Amino acid sequence: MVGDVEDPEAITAFAKRVVAAHPALNVLINNAGIMRREDQTRTRDLRDAEETIVTNLFGPIRLINALIDHLAARQNAVIVNVSSGLAFVPLSGTPTYNATKAAIHSYTVSLREQLKGKVEVIELAPPAVRTELTPGQSTRDEYMPLNAFIDEAMALFGRSRRPRRSWWSA
Numbered sequence: 001m002v003g004d005v006e007d008p009e010a011i012t013a014f015a016k017r018v019v020a021a022h023p024a025l026n027v028l029i030n031n032a033g034i035m036r037r038e039d040q041t042r043t044r045d046l047r048d049a050e051e052t053i054v055t056n057l058f059g060p061i062r063l064i065n066a067l068i069d070h071l072a073a074r075q076n077a078v079i080v081n082v083s084s085g086l087a088f089v090p091l092s093g094t095p096t097y098n099a100t101k102a103a104i105h106s107y108t109v110s111l112r113e114q115l116k117g118k119v120e121v122i123e124l125a126p127p128a129v130r131t132e133l134t135p136g137q138s139t140r141d142e143y144m145p146l147n148a149f150i151d152e153a154m155a156l157f158g159r160s161r162r163p164r165r166s167w168w169s170a
């Protein structure tokens, strides 16, 4: 099933369709994202910034909202939010992207606390990986090969013990 996370009504309709077709659904991975270069040194059309916020930040917030009642009622439910290393060390050429990923990191910390005992909440913060998130990125030697990233991420998901607390929590 295809869904568009930029469109609030499409998200609501998608959530209803997917739950009706797959009532046992107990995992949500917020992976969809876009990354655009931006020049902050002069006045510009802010469309790229706005679309980045809608897709990368409102997308997960809206999709979680549409599915939370269903997920909270399931056994062993999990929400995975994909942030980025750039949430912590920004790349200056992609300021709004970095900011959305920092926001997703923060949102995930709160979500984990609120859903404690109901839904497990995991943050996946990938390094630079060879995909076409930005043009040409899939051929850069210094980026992590996609298969190696998938193997490592899946191995981490398979661990029975994951860090549950943020470093500043008591």
Ligand SMILES: NC(=O)c1ccc[n+]([C@@H]2O[C@H](COP(=O)([O-])OP(=O)(O)OC[C@H]3O[C@@H](n4cnc5c(N)ncnc54)[C@H](OP(=O)(O)O)[C@@H]3O)[C@@H](O)[C@H]2O)c1
Binding pocket: 003, 004, 005, 006, 030, 031, 032, 033, 034, 035, 055, 082, 083, 084, 085, 125, 126, 127, 128, 129, 130, 131, 132, 133, 134
């Ligand atoms: N690759 C990296 O170096 C890296 C590093 C850190 C974090 N990440 C994060 O990892 C996630 C996946 O990125 P990727 O590297 O795999 O890039 P990608 O190959 O460009 O994949 C992005 C995915 O998001 C989907 N998407 C974009 N806009 C959407 C929308 N409005 N509605 C629904 N789906 C939409 C795309 O679907 P379509 O193909 O249909 O457009 C595509 O499947 C992103 O959140 C990204 O920020 C990637």
